Amino acid sequence: MSGNEYEFTIKRKDDHGKVSYSDYSVPKDRISTVFEGLLYIKENLDQTLSMRYSCTMEICGSCAVEVNGKPKMACSTIASSLKTDKIRVEPIRHFDVIKDLVVDLDSFFDKYRKGLPYIIREDYGDYSSELLQTPEQFQKYEQYSMCIKCGLCMAACPIVGTDEDYLGPASLTAVLRYNLDSRDEGGKYRLEAIGTEEGTSRCHYAGECSEVCPKGVDPSSAIQKLRWQVFKHEISGLIRGRRK
Amino acid sequence: MTEHKASIISWFRFDRKGLGFFAYSMHRFSGVVIVFYLYLHYAVLSNLLRGQATFDAVVRAAAYGPYGIFIVMDVLLTVVIFYHGANGVRLMLNEMGLGLAHHKALFFVLEAGAMALMLLFLYYAWQAVLSGSGL
Amino acid sequence: MGGGLAGLRAAIAAVESNGEITVGLVSKLYPLRSHSVAAEGGTSAVLDPEDNFDLHSYDTIKGSDYLADQDAVEEFVKLVPEQIYTTDHWGCPWSRAEDGRISQRDFGGLSFPRAVFAADKTGFHVMQTLYSRCLMYDRIHFYNEYFATSISVDSNRFNAMTTINLRTGEYTIFQSKSLILAAGGGGRMYRFSTCAHSTTGDGDAIAYRAGIPLKDMEFVQFHPTGLVPSGILITEAARAEGGYLRNSEGKRFMEHYAPTKLEEAPRDIVSRAMMWEIEAGRGVRGGYGNIEYINLDLTHIADKLEERLPMITDIARKFNNIDAAEGPIPVRPATHYTMGGVSVGIGTETVVPGVFGAGENASISIHGANRLGSNSTNECLALGNVAGKKAAEFASSHGIPDLNHDKIREEEKRLWEDIMRRDGGENVAAIRSDLGHTMDVNVGVFKTGEKLESAIKTIYELKERYSRISIQDKSNVFNTELQWALEVGYMLDLAEIVAKGAFERKESRGAHYRKDFPKRDDDNFLKHTIATYTRDGPRLEYSPVRITKWQPAERVY
Known part of the structure; x- marks a missing residue:
């Protein structure tokens, strides 16, 4: 020094x-x-x-x-x-x-896209007023909306290193961000898309993504929350007798 | 596409990594050890097929024979199992969304609890070994 | 061309307005790296029943120092509210009131608190929203990291755009029925700037060289609060939320310059006030070398920082190691926005059929001589939408013109046989740095005829040096030095237009302040400057300002 x-x-x-x-x-x-x-x-x-x-x-x-x-x-x-x-x-x-x-970040953005990271609603086209959302509802996903897609989490994740098909922290966090948004109606499509071997199941919670995230997004906790959502979705699917 | 692929060795590079990474690596390692033990256990049990006497001989050899090292291995195995179990409980809680904000504290608390239980277990096990009724 | 707010909005508008349109979104960056993500404070929209369109128009026109085209402004303000609701439906987390409705805050130069915001990351959130919306459409093809070098116009139609695929170095030609220019402004021709390093005026310069005129380029906005020493933007919301500007005596000097609005006066006025204070010897000197600055004091609103200004609080801590709740933030006026741009009409059309312009790249003109804070993101949304629809409409009734091979080859020669092979030993970065220094010093907040003449002379010298550059990097893959060289070429052209336009405009209006002509001169200069490319530099002409309801009056805040 x-x-x-x-x-x-x-x-x-x-x-x-x-x-x-x-x-x-x-x-x-x-x-x-x-x-x-x-x-x-x-x-x-x-x-x-x-x-x-x-x-x-x-x-x-x-x-x-x-x-x-x-x-x-x-x-x-x-x-x-x-x-x-x-x-x-x-x-x-x-x-x-x-x-x-x-x-080369193309694979990263391709994976990001797989989680359907956009609001899905039935009533497209009617934009005459806002959709009500209270500050409390906003706070549920606020943290997860701060992702800047820099790719640091992918670089830190030991699973991404050994399994290049794993969707990775950023992509899964985006899924949770939209699933927690009160304006969204497309949660089930996203859970179907990422409740796979290469989705939430592949995370082993090393937590390095959260250590390196420059924006304090905490992707690792997001994935755990998402895992619970996937679990509930699968169980309710079984109960309703719907085959996957 | 495989140019960047990391080897499994990368799971055990702890430098400049967080506690979660350590917990993760050790969880993987302990998992592998437990699976290895499970098969070893099967192998030993399978001696029963060759009759009670053979089995007793094998077990006695492992526990008391010239290879006292097995006792040490047993203790290490206990450490591994208790570690893995405690961290597993943490992971399950976290996956259900419980204690996510304090997952590092949770790691220490659960591991400390598990190690205390383990010491208790080892104490009684040792008593049993000494009294010769352990088997 | 361009993957920022205006570009993304236009792409979505085009695919949504016509089920058969496909859009190629060509950007020199990944779209989310565009500088639109750095917009912080807010975006003005008339949502409250007590507010009205006329008031928004009036604020904008008064802010523009009456140089805005009033019919365009009136049209524009009506388009904005729908865009706010649309982006809300698409997931933009606009900050809310307790009842769940979108909340609004005050901003510089507004007579009604109408700035819609997403904390102090407005641009970031809107960008994420639009990008995510784009991902719904397979008909939007992303061409990321293709660096545009020229567009060719043939028999008064857009013919083709030439690019370099940065990843491979391949010369790549894009042909289409219509083109939307949405490549942002050129703030990086200055050195102390809030702009990203990628904000190099590519769109402006490329259009200009293709014969599309540029409007009002001499109006360059200086944002009062650029963080010292990096130039990072400290949002205007910091002042709108109640922050104070203090000089070295600890005094709130704005009461001398804008007695009613104080710190919430428009940017040009605050920037000038700060520079007057610094010139009068009341600038603060501290731990940043010789740079004199002004203190932005937020300590009395410490309780608001977390909710309303989290980003700048974070920036002050990370980059300057300052806790905004405890101590003042050092700031100084920094180049922020180019009001000028490709001259477009109300329908965003340029003089070339099939070429449209939107966002900072275009000048319609809404901003006139000074853009109001919170009037840029809404412009990108509203006019991006218009441009997208118009371009789609044009495309559905026209074919693709035959490729003009001569022009393509000519450009190819220019790139590889001229620029890459120049060997005079001049360093591109040094030219850029000298250009930035000249612009900062001579074409800054205060201009004089003398300074501008000296700037023009320096720009000529730099152009001569530019003809003798040597590009050390001979590789094809990701040759960012070649990219720098092309960008510097663009900026030299633009700087020449800015300096010459400013020299000819012998008055003070909005962001353009001449010490030798400190008064506004409506008799001679209530008109737009139109710069057209010629071999010997820009030809300057003037066009009238369209006035509807509001006659020019003195601007007092």
Whole structure:
């Protein structure tokens, strides 16, 4: 913590799939966050570095990377808070790397879509007034609506790492978010969609998703709540004699 | 698509991970041990098919024979089972939506309770072994 | 083109208005990464029976310093309430009153508390809602991370859009019957800006180069409360909820500048007041180097922070290590919004049939010389909807024109044989940084003829340097340096239009303030600036402002 420079080590991958590590020194007085460090490197030291970034205020979800072995948003990770001058930046795990710090998120958004993450209602088209919802009803799902789809939870989840078909924390949390919304009528379709081997049943509650979530969404508790919903749905299906 | 796939080893990298991850890894590990024990248990029991005498001999060998190590293994097995059971209770409670907000505290409370019960169990078991009526 | 609020809204409107339309949503980002997610405070809509459309129109027009086209504003305010209810049905968690109805709050320059909001994450929640709605339709195809480089217009029809697929580096051509420009504004031509790094005016510049004129580009809004030193937006709601601005003497100086509205005056007025204070030596100096700033004091409304302003409280804590309930937040005016954009009519149509514009990318003009806070997200929703419907209508009655191969090849040559092969040793990032510095200093809150001349001179120099750039990254996959180079090219064009437009506008109006002409001049400048592309730079012409009910009057808050 004594020097004037941070030592960045960045994991690279080029067009041909060759993996290497590059080292850079970044003056401490020029940057505050890890993202600013990366931008400083790209602007001044090495123009070939590729990364994603946009809002720099932790709301767009672009700059998910692994900082010193932990999935984080680069823009909101204050470099001095890392308690070391050595900063190791790698692409987030459990995704294919396209180049350097840029990973392929298509699978993530495909999985997100599988949980039918939108309001389902019978009365489409009549938009002449709002649907009543009290603040208490809102609070039920408020926390789960804060997800920015950054993918950190997927990178942290040990199950996603070993089973690439597992829908993952973000996707399942979105299901709960819509199921808990008092304006929604489509809960049963969603439970059918995710009450599968690759849905809630695959979660073993390691809780790492909640540890790394930058928005305090707590996906792991969401999945447990969802599991109970799935259970009740299955039981009521059995009682009604409906075969799955 | 398999380029990023992690190995099972990754389940046991605890550095910079939370308590939930530790509980999860240990739950998996203890589960595997219990399954292994279950089959071992079957294997031992299956000696009954070869007659009472054979079975008694095998069991005596395991419990008192030159391989005292088995007693230690039995104790470790108890630890594993009690750990797994207590965490299992936590998971069930959580899955029913109970105690989600305090799941880490719940882990400590249940594990502490389980370990206390285990010590009690081991105490009585040891008494039984000493008095020779354990079998 | 564009995956933000206006783009998503337009895509949904198009597929819902016609069961056979398919929409390609081309964006240089994943849609949810668009800067619309960063909109914080609220969106104005007339919902309360005691409020009325005329009042909303009047506020907007007065806010615009009478440069808005009044027929467009009147049309627009009527479209907004339905959009609020529509997004509510689609799942947007608008903040509620106890009885379950949508609640509204006060905002800068409003005469009635009509800003609908979702805590201080309005843009974020509306974006999530629209994105989720898009997922219902298989007919909306997402083309994520395709960077648009040009559009070609042939025999007065939209012909094709050329893009680079960032993931592979492939040159990709999109053809369609109609095109909606919804790529946002160009706030990043300034350095101290609340805008995302991706807000580089691509849509404006591409349209301009294709011969579609831009309107009122010299009007650039400065948001009073950009967090020092990062420029992160601290929502106007912080002031609307009762926050105070204090100078280095601890005084609430707004009473000198806007005696009635105080901190809740429109953005241009507050920004100027803050800069006057800083120039008078009453700026605060603290732990951020030489930057002088103003303190935003929220300590007296500490109990409201959790419910109404959670995001900025979180931002202050995470980025500046400040507890907003305990101490003041350092702020300074930062570039926030470009009122100008592609010149469109009330039906969002441009001069080229088949090309429509919506959102910050377009100028209709509702915002005139200064946009009121809470009038941008509603514009994206209302006019995005209009643009989507109009584009679908146009598409169902027209075919796809034959591809003009010459133009496509010409563009391909420009990208790979010109830009990629330039080798003069100039660093793209350095040009961008110098451009930002010039714009901050010379085309900022206070402008003078002298400063603007110097800015124009610098922009010419930068353009010359731009012709000598060297792109170090020769790879095809995710070549973000090439992307930077193209973006800087766009911004240089736009900066030239902004500076020249500002130089020619010898008056002060709304966000445009000339120290050498501090008064509004309705006799000579109650008109829109229209900039058209020529080889030698923008040709500036003027068009009249349409006035219906409200004659220009002095603007007092």
